[in-house]
Amino acid sequence: MNINVPRGTEDLLPEATKKWQVIEDKLNHLAQVYNYKEIRTPIFERTELFQRSVGDTTDIVQKEMYTFEDRGGRSLTLRPEGTASVARAYVQHKMHGSPAQPAKLYYIGPMFRYERPQQGRTRQFTQFGIEAIGSASPAIDAEVMAFAMDCYQELGLKSLKLVINSLGDQESREAHRNALIEHFKPVKEDLCSDCQNRLERNPLRLLDCKVDRDHEAMQTAPSILNYLNEESSQYFEGVKKHLDAMGISYVVDDTLVRGLDYYTHTAFEIMSEAEGFGAITTLSGGGRYSGLIDELGGPDISGIGFALSIERLIMALDAEGVNLDKDESVDCFVIAIGDEAKYTSSNVVNQLRKSGVKADQDYLDKKVKGQFKSADRVGATYAVIIGEEELANGVANVKNLKTGDQKTVETDQIAKEIKSGF
Structure with missing residues (x-):
């Protein structure tokens, strides 16, 4: 009997790993240029970590996690994303006590989500990500976005678009949350079951729904930008001014929401505009999070980060015809x-x-x-x-x-x- 790889996973043979090594070398070099230090966390964590940080109303927690009990009856989960593990390590090892703040960290490694396998989406995938924890400055938001753009541009990609939004602080989000509930209540029965369940608990997630995205109510939903208080509005303006100063082009999209509950203020995605890339154009995304470190037992400080899928990066390189040559000849x-x-x-x-x-x-x-x-x-x-x-x-x-x-x-x-x- 032949035994093949599990569905949603793949073998990377030497011809493929050549390209991966070039990419990984470039990403490691960029991290050094931006003064980020590598952190390595376990591939599995206590399930509670992701329930508390990612959010129990998200698709990741509700549908996509690989969760199992060990022999001691403890619930463990293969990590579906990297931020929660980095935040947990930051708190556990009291990295907030170091005088070198913000802590600028990066990681690279496999993540796991039970999704329907398709091009660019596998059940085991590799993420590269960074986290800057301990600063609430708009300048570090701009730095993280610059780093994210460099990851693609340094490898030769040109057809890129940076999309940004603000989710506001807790006060702004609460005002927007109430407006969303009032907006969607009259059409609740027209929405998919997931949206109906989330309407009261986390209405912001409705804006990220793939099933109802063409519904008329989605097109007329209240914009978060109309509910930003003065502090949140000024913060977002500061982020944009830093991007402008750095010469980084961007588009503001008030419908952009990230799929994880811990985001506040800045949210962003980088998209490929290459012809033939595919229907799902998002290459990577990230944003600022407040309350996550505190939720995990640390001080009340915020951070910002992003993560990219190397698999999707390779798809973008192929779509633009970028060849990554590596000399593997012997002397x-x-x-x-x-x-x-x-x-x-x-x-x-x-x-x-x-x-x-x-x-x-x-x-x-x-x-x-x-x-x-x-x-x-x-x-x-x-x-x-x-x-x-x-x-x-x-x-x-x-x-x-x-x-x-x-x-x-x-x-x-x-x-x-x-x-x-x-």
Whole structure:
């Protein structure tokens, strides 16, 4: 019986992981440029963490989490997103006590959601994300959005759109919440069952509904921007001024809401406008959260972050025809002629690698012609040929396979000659 990968997961073979490595290297480098430090959290957490932080009215908690009991009867969940785990670690390890504030953190790793698999949406997916916790400045909001845009632009994407909105503070959200309830009450029975259930508990989530998005009531729903108090309005204006100062283009969309309950004030998404990308154009999203750290037992401070799916990033790269080339050729292929030469070959390969030279050799007992073909197949620049005569004299023939030049060198000088680039 053949055993294949579970539905909604995939194997990434070497041809695919080349592209992933280029992306991961770029993202890690950007994090250093922006002075964010890596944090690694467990793949599973206590279920309560996501119920309290993500929100028990969200699709993630209600429908999409992989939850199980361990042998001690404790409810655990494979992490569906990264912010909750980072916030939990921030509180648990009292990172708020450090003088280096805000804490600027980034993560990369697998997340899990039980969704209907489709292009760009898998049940195990990889997120890269950042969190800046401990500052309530509009400037850090703009920095996070600049970082998010750079993640795509530095990899060569051009067809991008930054969409922003403000969800306001708690007072503004409460005023908007009441207006939404009054607006949707008369048409409650026309809405899907999820929207009916959420109307009283979390009406903002109705604006993010994929089933009722074309309903007339959605088009005429009260705008959050009309309910921002003076403080929230000034904060949003500050965010926009910082973006303007940085030369970052954006579009304000008052219908933009994020799917997690912990967001307040700034919310944003980055979308692909590339032709042929697909119906779901959102590449990544994020926003500011207030109350999350406090909810998890920490101080009353806020943070902001974003997360992107590497799978969807790769889709966008493909849609724009961006190729991420990575040189995987080896510097040198060692060719052994005769049984005794094989032992010396192993030693030479080992010493080359210790010197930082990418080296390989034959492991299939191929003839000399076959070994040269193997050298060509791995893109080797040099071939080191060791036969009986070379063994007797403690030397090897080093051939530049690109130019045809060849010289005889002492065995312990091979790495030096290859690095010299003759």
